[in-house]
Amino acid sequence: MQGKDDFPALQRAANLLPRDAQVHNNLGDRLAKKEMLEEAESWFRSALKITAKYADAHYNLGQVLIRLERYPEAMNSLNKAIEADPRNIEAYVNLSSVLKTQGLHNEAVKLLNLALQINPDSAEANSSLGGELDEQGKFAEAETYYRRALAIKPDYVMPRFSLVSTKKVRKDDGDFDALVTLSHKMESGSLSLTTNESICLHFALGKGYDDLGDYDQAFAHFDKGCRLKRSTLRYNPQDDTKMFDQIMSAFDKGLKDRLKGSYDESHVPIFVLGMPRSGTTLTEQVIASHPEVYGAGELSSLLAIARRDIAGTPSPDSWKLLDQKRLEAWRTEYVRALRQHAPESPHITDKMPQNFLALGLIHLMMPNAKIIHVKRNPVDTCLSCFTNAFSNNNVKFSYDLAELGQYYVNYTRLMEHWRQVLPTETFMDVQYEDIVADQETQARRLIEYCGLEWDPACLDFHKNERSVRTASVAQVRKPVYSSSVERWRRYERHLEPLLDALGNLVPNR
Incomplete structure (x- = not known):
């Protein structure tokens, strides 16, 4: 992983080394972490122009395209990542999430099962398959895969988050107690979580305390989760206000009257x-x-x-x-x-x-x-x-x-x-x-x-x-x-x- 202070150096290196795909990919990765998604996309594509079958660059580009909600393009990039590296389980997992956004749930299940054939001990693939089964209302089957993920990776936040999210938490709930323990380990410094894992941990704790009727504790965790999530986003509420104003200006009665009466048999x-x-x-x-x-x-x-x-x-x-x-x-x-x-x-x-x-x-x-x-x-x-x-x-x-x-x-x-x-x-x-x-x-x-x-x-x-x-x-x-x-x-x-x-x-x- 790159250090916090090397971003300017990466920029200089990428400009000085126009044929170094790895440097371009690394710069794209750093830009993506800064939520500079369009800029990151440009550097990943630059890396792929240099090395067309660069698996990491295809995967990283797919990740950025998911965040930009350009799902067909993301599917294409992740498929190319899998072609370049058929054992890249993360690419299977992320491609399955894109398939779900397109309503292709059966295809997502098939892909995750294929990933588990390649690596049955992938906690991520087990957890993701549990999530897909959850969405189909197959909660018992989903729990089986969540438990497998936790057997492989006991401190894995995501399956605990999912388990707590789909049930009413009661006193002495084992999954909720495990999340509380993870929170204490994180606060003491004995456990390091990614930002996304920390966000999910706080939202899961908030949901659990809400179920238990401890609303002050619940809000404290919801607030922490939201603050963490907000810190990862490039968002200006004034831009949204401007967008709403533009919609109302663009679509007035004149536009409606000019275009009304179109034939539609559907x-x-x-x-x-x-x-x-x-x-x-x-x-x-x-x-x-x-x-x-x-x-x-x-x-x-x-x-x-x-x-x-x-x-x-x-x-x-x-x-x-x-x-x-x-x-x-x-x-x-x-x-x-x-x-x-x-x-x-x-x-x-x-x-x-x-x-x-x-x-x-x-x-x-x-x-x-x-x-x-x-x-x-x-x-x-x-x-x-x-x-x-x-x-x-x-x-x-x-x-x-x-x-x-x-x-x-x-x-x-x-x-x-x-x-x-x-x-x-x-x-x-x-x-x-x-x-x-x-x-x-x-x-x-x-x-x-x-x-x-x-x-x-x-x-x-x-x-x-x-x-x-x-x-x-x-x-x-x-x-x-x-x-x-x-x-x-x-x-x-x-x-x-x-x-x-x-x-x-x-x-x-």
Whole structure:
């Protein structure tokens, strides 16, 4: 590993040695650790121009592309890393995570089993296979692989984190006690953890203390985990505010009127969107329990289209240059990709929460699409974000209470904008607390809105065996529960920065 003070030397070496692939790869690695991802990508590609079959550079490039959420490119790089070094187990593990983002869960399982054939003693592959089985609701099988990972690597945080995350922690829980011991060892200096492991450790401890009702201890660990995570991110909340303003400026009534009336024969997509942790997973699970609906989960393809430049003009200003021909091409591309998840299903859900950023564009591209906007108590929503370690980079706003509140205010502004510029029937609002209070009435309302005949399976959504790849993976395997309603009151004394940022959005304050 390179020392902290050698970054300038690495930069000089890379410029002085234009044909040294290892130096270029090392500089890319250092830039990636500094969250300078685009710059890191450039140096990894430079290394590969020098040495085309450089396994480490392919692997490192794949890692950066995952963090940039350019998943097809990441898959290509990681496949090349495996071709160059078939025993690189980390490449198998990371490729499996990319496959899962694309809804290719069976392929991910096959790949992890292949990795375990190569090296049965890989703690990482065992833990990752446990995670995939968790997402399929196969908790007993998942635990078997987590336990194997821990037998190989007793101080491995990730499987302990997963075990604690998918159960109710009670007094004398062995996995939670092991995490407490790891925390003490880390604080004493007898155990060294990576930043990511430390983050997961604190979030797991926070979840455990929350289950045990020790909310002050829980918050202390959630806060430590968030501070660590925030320190790894390049994020300016003002950039997000500017983005929201640009979306509202670009998509006005004039744009909507100019492009309305596009022909769309597809009734396949059902969008479920809203803030992360607002109840979108539960809502999708109810709908996807219908026999005519396939739940595809959180898909990145719509936002990837919405963020494209047009004639050198960046998104969202590029939307002003849209015409019917391009809209039709985008719709065809999106629906074709969606269809690949379930070619025979009459309807397919896309539950990427932050598709709300492109809600107006969805309406123009696919005027027949059903769009369901899920709302929840603003403070409960934000607290649930703050107390979860997300696996993607869509939620950089989530690790600071004031920044989180500011993002929620911007989200509220944008949703009000969509209500002002779009026809009233464009989307349906659903309140999470209403689903909790009266599941059947709300489930019937959802199914009717989607144009489907009622099916009782929608009340037994927790029995649906589809893969769920969100922070709600354990919750949606259980019947509706009410313990998450008004949860924020338990933490109120710690939430002043969030409450101040939310202002009059805080209910009953």
